[in-house]
Amino acid sequence: MIKPLRFLTCLLGAGLLSACVVAETGYKIETVTDQVRSPWGIDWLPSGEMLITDKKGKLYRLKPERSLQAISGLPEIDVNGQGGLLDVAVHPDYANNGWLYLSYSSPAGEGRGSNTAVMRARLEGAALVDARVLYKASPNTGRGQHYGSRIVLDGKGHLYFSIGDRGNRDENPQSLSRDGGKIYRLTDDGKVPTDNPFIDESQALPAIYSLGHRNPQGMAMHPVTGAIWLHEHGPRGGDEVNIVKPGANYGWPILSYGVNYSGTEFAEGHTREGYESPIHYWVPSIAPSGMAFVTSERYPAWKGHLLVGSLKFGYIELCRLQGNKVVATEKLFEGIGRVRDVKQGPDGLIYVATENKGIVRLVPSEG
Template sequence: MIKGKTFLVMGVAGAVALLSFNWQKNTGGKSSDPEKNYQEYCAGCHGAQMNAFADRKWKYGNSAEDLFKSIKFGNKDDGMPAFAQTFSDAEIKALADYILKGIANVDRYNFNQKPKSDLFETENGKIKLEKVFGDAKNVWGMAFLPGGEILATDKSGVLYLVTEDDKSKKINGVPAVRFGGQGGLMDVLLHPDFAKNKTIYLSYSKPHASNNNLQTTAIFKAVFSGDALQSGKDIFVAQPYTSTRHHYGSRMVFGKDGMLYFSVGERGNERENPQSLENGLGKIHRIGADGEIPKDNPFYNRKNADQSIYSYGHRNPQGLALNPFTQQLWEHEHGPRGGDEINIIKKGANYGWPVVSYGINYNGKIITTLTAKEGIENPIFYWNPSIAPSGMAFVNSDVYKGWKGNLLVGSLRFQYLNRCVVKDGKIVKEELLFKNIGRVRDVRQAPNGYVYLAVEGEGIYKLLPQQK
């Protein structure tokens, strides 16, 4: 940042942040520690976690030698100053090596080959992906009925009933959706007492009644009866409606308290919505099963606040799951370019977007230089580069060797399933499963203990562990 003017450097030149005009004059503050040099000279514009380097095309090459040349000699055309007078050759080499080490994790997602069979090797043995449903073009959410059938939403606005013999039928009574962009018919959830009351919930992008340019996230409640939904009604409509067609959020889960928790994205307006308690966008909400707002919600008595808000400061949460071992509510959300997060949701907490972030804007500009701030909850885990997470499920069955207690997350961007090993509330290890299978939109564990994947353009797969 130079007197309010930010330079966007689109090559290896960007590997070192632009400093103020006195960089080359003021050499007394430099350190022999490359990490300290990076934090002092680079992090202000490119992020403390090398956010700006994770997803880029390196204009001048990205070898250690390339970075050394760019740091030492600069590149005037891109606004990159030379640091030959600031650092010794040894310090430049150490800084280049430090940068390369920090961005090396990007290569782990370079999957070159499409799957050649339905059998996949994992750290704990082979797993077969068996397709159980292929009629829908874009399955967004799944719910498992007591008899083993699956309710599956198609983003286009169709709800399917899928039987165990791979047959399906369309269910009538679904609300009209605004299909386009990231919107449509999204999540589906059963009432905890579904066996008795047959009640289900749908999240969807709801068009405005009188303005065709506006839409929002809504929660629909209905009774499932045969091949139709009856007595359907909206029990929540996020305010305000907006003209954008992305960042709807829309995952739903019932908590241990019997309340319905669900996510609403900030609809692309990060400067106004997620940090304001006066609207419902960029939030996790908590309501009763019939739509009533609990009086013990954290902002119920705050003047002008949206009373259903449970937590705020979210970007686009497309993963929400109750940890069956701790009963905590876990969430993941899309970051910008870098900085997808996993959070444990706390009552009334602020999760920071866009005040803090591990990512940068899609055009390469820094959104914030902060990755932490007092009063804001830190994520327990983040991805850089972004994997575009969608769907989220804990494994609490013994069907899969070594998976019990793990968290599963789908990746839209890199088209695989992410297995997260959880220990003491932290992600301590990852395994990348089913590489290049397709955009994994949802992952769920069924009551029978088996895991199912919804893959865009393909349908639903059942994960079958193979005997040795």
């Protein structure tokens, strides 16, 4: 059995991550590319080529020989603070419809600054074509935090995406008439599904699927149940893992396990009837980003469990699951760097996007 990984030592050559030797045997860490220094999101085309977003406003296709092809045709992007070109998702039926989806901080629309937008486009050669914005949050704000921006397509015609509270916790997350602090659901062509939970409420934004979120930067569909899972940043402590339910309120900022960055308390409590409680939380905060359910036979010790990246501490958290409960956690690959995204690739390997290092993959040594 493959042993849990605790520490790693990296051998560097000519500025490249050339090899990693782990303290407990069982894994190799291979560099896929070190040429994207601010990767935010990754996904794969049916050809096996990887699409990589660079937060600084660039989209790349990784060619089979590991060269990068820059993709043109991107919209105007407000690169600031936590904003930029963020997630990318390839439609499950891409081979037939050619659609891919991007989230980014858009300056278009009402107000100065920017807010989260989600667009759909096709890839023709090295350019995006047929681009259309499916959703643009408003109003814009000059605050540079909490864009959210993870995207999930469920394969049943639905597009889910997150928008953080945009640094305005007092007004946005608990208001159905305001963008921010929400999970949204559209059809994959940008329409509002007729069974969305707030579609019949006159003052509600009809695309809202759940509310009371802070800044969800990890979202994935459970491979067995089809439920949408997410994690979100708390302030000083109180990062959460939640399972998204239609119409549910997750309590931010009324309920939280965290405190203000100054150390003062703000929440009215941890739980309350009528609000959803997290299935897991972290105190202190690990600053989670990216998440993936492991279904691959390449990782028998992790199969059926959840991987979550840590920006703050630079490791991957293995969340061991029993049904819908996190029953134990383990720190893996300590020192790997600030993890921005974690995905299982079509080859069954786990890929990790790390700030200032690029994309690496975790290869069982026997593989």
